[in-house]
Amino acid sequence: AKGWTLDLSKQVAPPKAGPGTARPSATPRAPSPPSLQVASTAGSDPNAASRAIVQAFAGVFAQLQLPVDVSLDDVQLEGEVILPAAQGRAKILLKGGGLAAGREGKFDLAGDATLSDPAVNALAVHGTLMVAMDTPRTFTRIAARLDASASGAQFPNGVKLTADLSATRGASGESYSAAVVARERQLLTVKADFPSQARRLDGTWKLDASDADLAPFALGRPLPAFTAAGEGRFDADASFTAIHAAGRLNATVDRLSAIQAELLAIGEIKLDVDFDLAQRGDAVVVEKLKLVVAAAQPIAAVQSLQAFEFSPKSGELKAADSRRELLGIALQGLPLAWARPFLKDIAVSGGDLRGELVATPRGGGVTVRSKTPLAV
Secondary structure (H helix, E strand, O other): OEEEEEEOOOOOOOOOOOOOOOOOOOOOOOOOOOOOOOOOOOOOOOOHHHHHHHHHOOOHHHHOOOOOOOOEEEEEEEEEEEOHHHOEEEEEEEEEEEEOEOOEEEEEEEEEEEEOOOOOOEEEEEEEEEEEEEEOOEEEEEEEEEEEEEEOOOOOOOEEEEEEEEEEEEOOEEEEEEEEEEOOEEEEEEEEEEEOOOOEEEEEEEEEEEHHHHHHHOOOOOOOEEEEEEEEEEEEEOOOOEEEEEEEEEEEEEOHHHOOHHHHHHOOEEEEEEEEEEEEOOEEEEEEEEEEEEOOOEEEEEEEOOOEEEOOOOOOEEEOOOOOOOEEEEEEEEEHHHHHHHOOOOOOOOOEEEEEEEEEEEOOEEEEEEEEEEEO
C-alpha cells in the first residue's frame, strides 16, 4: 500500500452522552478482532478476580498469540501522516518479510518528520524489527533497534538516540531488555526475567539521563530541566498486586513551572533518595526511605525509622512496633516562598523554617510532634 495519507489533525473529541442519549454512528463498525478471553467464576469468591489476572498474564508472549495462522512473505507500506495540532508532517515507510513458522522475519522501519517548530524542525526514526515464530500462531523472539535523530535551530549539530528492545521466550521462561543510548552514554537500562516456574517478574534498572537528552524528541512540549542518575531492582507477582522496588536516585530539578505554573518559586533543587518500597494490594509498604532535599543550602531530610504499612484508601497505618517512631523530619531551611503559590489570598513573607519533627503510630493512624522547636 503506497501513496496513502493518515490525517491526525482532524481528530475531535466525541460528544458527551447524557442520560438517555444514544451515541451517533455514521458508519458501520467492523467486527472487533478476537481477543484473549479469561473464564471467571467470580460470584462471591473475593479472590476470583486476582486469579483471573494471573491466568491472563503468563508473560508477554502469551498476549501475542494469534487467533489464526499467519505467514508474511513481503510487505511494503509507504505513506504520509499529518500530525495533530499543526505540528507538521511525517513520511512513513515499512518494508520487509520472511515471517513464518520456524523462520525469523525482518522489517525495516523509517519515519521522517518535518515539524513546524523552528527549534526542532526535523525528526527522524529509522530502525529494524526482527520477529521469530515457532508455530504459525506463536512467537519466540521480538527485537528492535531504533535510531532517532533531531535537528533545528536549538540543536544545529543534531541530537541522536539509539534504543535496543528485545523479548525472548525459551524453555525456562521469558526475558526482556531495553536500553537507550545517547552520545555513547547509556541513559536507561532495564532487564527482567519471567521464569516459567516462579511466575514472578524480577529485574534491574539503571538511569543516567537529563532533559538535554530528551527535549529534542518531545515535539515542542516544554520539559523541566533535570538530571537523574541511579540504579536498583524491582519485582512483581504475576497478578501485579504485589510490586516491589528498591534503589538509589540522585537528581537535580529546575523549571518545574513546565509541569505546573505555581511551582516557579521553587527554583533548582537537588534530591538524594534511597528507598525500598512495595505495594501490596491497596497498601504501600515502606521498608526503607531516606530523602535529602537541598538547593544552595540544605533544605530538608526525611528518614524512616522503622518499617511500616499505609493504606491511602482507609488511612490506616500499621507498624511493627507501635512504641517506636516511624519517620524523622529535619527542616534545615525550608523557604516560606514555596508556600506562596498555593496560598492564593494570603501573603507570606519571612525567613526559612527550621526544626525537627517525628511521626509515631497511634490508634491505627499517625501523630506528628516537634522534636526540637520550630523556628522561622
